[in-house]
Amino acid sequence: MGPRTLLWNDAERRPRALLRVVLLVVVTALLAIGTSLGAGGALGGVRTALEAAFGEAAATAASAVLGVALTGGVVSLSTLIAGRYVDRRHLRDFGFRLDRDWWLDCGFGLALGAGLMTLLFLVYLAAGWVRITGTVQPRAGFAVRFLGLVGVFLLVGVYEELLARGYLLTNAAEGLVGWVGERGAVAAATLVSSLVFGLAHATNPNATTLSTVAIVVAGVMLAAGYVLTGELAVPVGLHVTWNLFQGGVYGFPVSGLGVGASVVVVETSGPRLLTGGAFGPEAGLLGVGAMALGTAAIALWARWRTGALAIHPAVTTPDLRAGGEAVDAERWEPRPDE
Known part of the structure; x- marks a missing residue:
């Protein structure tokens, strides 16, 4: 295999998977630099104008959404440019x-994220590890702030899933399938994308080794929804409500971060190993257990939807523009031997 073959796939007429990921990083970096130079002081000016016109609560919510939208826009645009x-x-x-x-799959993901976090809250409550100290905080401007949280978590759920599962997992699986087979490639790609996902949260406030490992496990749970359906519907829905109910409803930290508004205000205690402590429930062993339960629920849902548990071919077989053999995801049915 010559140097050109290591970098270029003649059959698919595109770079190899590793080079595609590197090029995505380059495109993202260039867009991020350009955006930061162009919008450096703009957000501050927008916040000041919004605060003068609508008050502090609206300005805070809008600034948070705009900040995340800026990050998500850079990531999404670079991914779509590199993808095209x-x-x-x-x-x-x-x-x-x-x-x-x-x-329909997205609705299942939304329900699953809300249900898993509600289950964790009830377990903490029954064990005496959480004490409700208030409701609907802060009172002033709560509705606006909560809507801001919905917008933030919706954007985060979409662009993080697009990057980690839609792009990284898919490219890794395509690059490895010829070396280790379909199942090996998907398993390795899931691990790689989940490790990147975990390390991306390793510098968050209150992060620990356990919290990073737990986020890796969360990445596996989210990847299951993509691998078994070929769509990001389940992981996007799950990602959104997992975060929203964790912080905006039950008042826990979300990946070590406070959210500034919640339906329930709580004080947590109990062993950090089980509860996750200041990082939030997803960093505790009970949170990891909820992730395992969520993965099983996704598998059952996929089996009910398709009649079998199987890796969707869209994860490993590209449907390339202007050439390549297409995978018709709408008419795909699992093979009997799967």
């Missing part, structure tokens, strides 16, 4: 087919 011109993919091949089945 480097990967040669259709937009739908990032896991956003957005048909009726997509929204």
Whole structure:
């Protein structure tokens, strides 16, 4: 295998998977630099104008949404640019087919995230590790602040899933499938994308080794929804309500960060190993248990939807623009031997 073959796939007429990921990093860095130079002082000015016009609560909520939208916009735009011109993919091949089945799966993900976090809250409450000290805080401007949280977590759920699962996991699986087979490639790609996901949260406030490992496990849970359906509907929905209910409803920290508004105000105690302490429930062993339960629920859902548990071919077989063999995800059915 010559140097050119190591970097270029002649059959697919595009760079190899590792080079595609490197090019995505380069595109993202260039867009981030350009955006920071162009919008450095703009957000501060927007916040000042909003505070003067609508008050502090609206300004805080809008500033948070705009900040996340800026980050998410850079990540999403760079991913779509790299996907179109480097990967040669259709937009739908990032896991956003957005048909009726997509929204049904997304609804399941939304319900699952809310249900898992509610279960954790009830377990903490029954064990005496959480004490409710108030409700609907802060009172002033709560509705606006809560809507801001919904916007923030929606944006985070979309762009983090697009990057970690839609792009990174897919490219890793495609690059490895010829070496270790379909199952080995998907397992390795899931591990790689989940490790990146965990390390991305390793510098958050109150992060520990256990919290990083737990976020890696969360990455595996989220990846299961993508691997088994070929769409990001389940992981996006799950990601959104897992964060929203953890912080905005039950008042826990979200990956070590306070959210500034919650339906329930709590004080937590109990062993940090089980509860996650100041990082939030997802960093404790009970949170990891909830992730295992969530992964099992996703598998059951996928089996109910398709009649079998199988890796969706869209994860390992690209549907390339202007060439390549297409995978019709809408008409795909698992093979009998799977």
